[in-house]
Amino acid sequence: MYLELEHIKKSFGDKTVVDDLSFSLEQGKLLCILGSSGCGKTTTLNMIGGFLRPDSGRIILDGQDITEMTPEYRPVATVFQSYGLFPHMNVIQNVTYGLKFRHIDRKDAIERGERYLDLVGLHEYSKYRIDELSGGQQQRVALARALAVEPKLCLLDEPFSNLDAALRVKMRVELKKLQEELGITMVFVTHDQEEAIILSDFMTIMDQGRLVQMDTPENIYRNPSNSYVSEFLGLKDIVWGEDGKIMKVIANEKL
Ligand SMILES: Nc1ncnc2c1ncn2[C@@H]1O[C@H](COP(=O)(O)OP(=O)(O)O)[C@@H](O)[C@H]1O
Numbered sequence: 001m002y003l004e005l006e007h008i009k010k011s012f013g014d015k016t017v018v019d020d021l022s023f024s025l026e027q028g029k030l031l032c033i034l035g036s037s038g039c040g041k042t043t044t045l046n047m048i049g050g051f052l053r054p055d056s057g058r059i060i061l062d063g064q065d066i067t068e069m070t071p072e073y074r075p076v077a078t079v080f081q082s083y084g085l086f087p088h089m090n091v092i093q094n095v096t097y098g099l100k101f102r103h104i105d106r107k108d109a110i111e112r113g114e115r116y117l118d119l120v121g122l123h124e125y126s127k128y129r130i131d132e133l134s135g136g137q138q139q140r141v142a143l144a145r146a147l148a149v150e151p152k153l154c155l156l157d158e159p160f161s162n163l164d165a166a167l168r169v170k171m172r173v174e175l176k177k178l179q180e181e182l183g184i185t186m187v188f189v190t191h192d193q194e195e196a197i198i199l200s201d202f203m204t205i206m207d208q209g210r211l212v213q214m215d216t217p218e219n220i221y222r223n224p225s226n227s228y229v230s231e232f233l234g235l236k237d238i239v240w241g242e243d244g245k246i247m248k249v250i251a252n253e254k255l
């Protein structure tokens, strides 16, 4: 498999936060890690990104063991919840930032940066300051910056959670389209069932640091592996498409 996590474990003090986590993902697919707040999603993503070292276990990407590799050398890019843009740089400087360390000359870097800005619909904003952009535009810049390094794997940690509901739905559709068109392998962390179902090729459900179930959203809906999964997903109604895929999720407001 393209991405493999093997028996990953992480504790902070005497608290085990990620417990014997294993999963794998094919190239070009989008995996959502779904779970309630505090279940270990960000910790897991930070270990894949190299910002945290697992206590034990291995992470393999495209045949290479990256467990001990520092983040700068990993062929992995991360989009954070809080965007993590550099406020003193303009849009194109932000987008091309990661290319400086990859021996790409300035002209090619800017060309490539402009191309990715175009892909996220921000071509004319190249020279804008970050504080001149809306939250949604800033999140698009963060996405363009991650994609511009052409990573083997793109990680996203609740990237849309600071946006209003309507924009969140729009960004979700755009991201899925971009991911499919570019064939990028993505791991997307969220606590939002609807977001996970709509985005996922595969979905991993985590509870208290452990993987409870991993499968396509459709299979998880049809055959939840235990009561935790069915209760966690039971908040939503589903509209099935004729192709047997989930077409739409209707939020159930009763709770
Ligand atoms: N650096 C840290 N030191 C101590 N505890 C931590 C640290 N980072 C996360 N935790 C704890 O680990 C658990 C999982 O955190 P996190 O991975 O951020 O969860 P999630 O992203 O699913 O909300 C939480 O209980 C959190 O308080």
Ligand SMILES: [Mg+2]
Residues within 6 Å of the ligand: 041, 042, 043
């Ligand atoms: Mg988190």
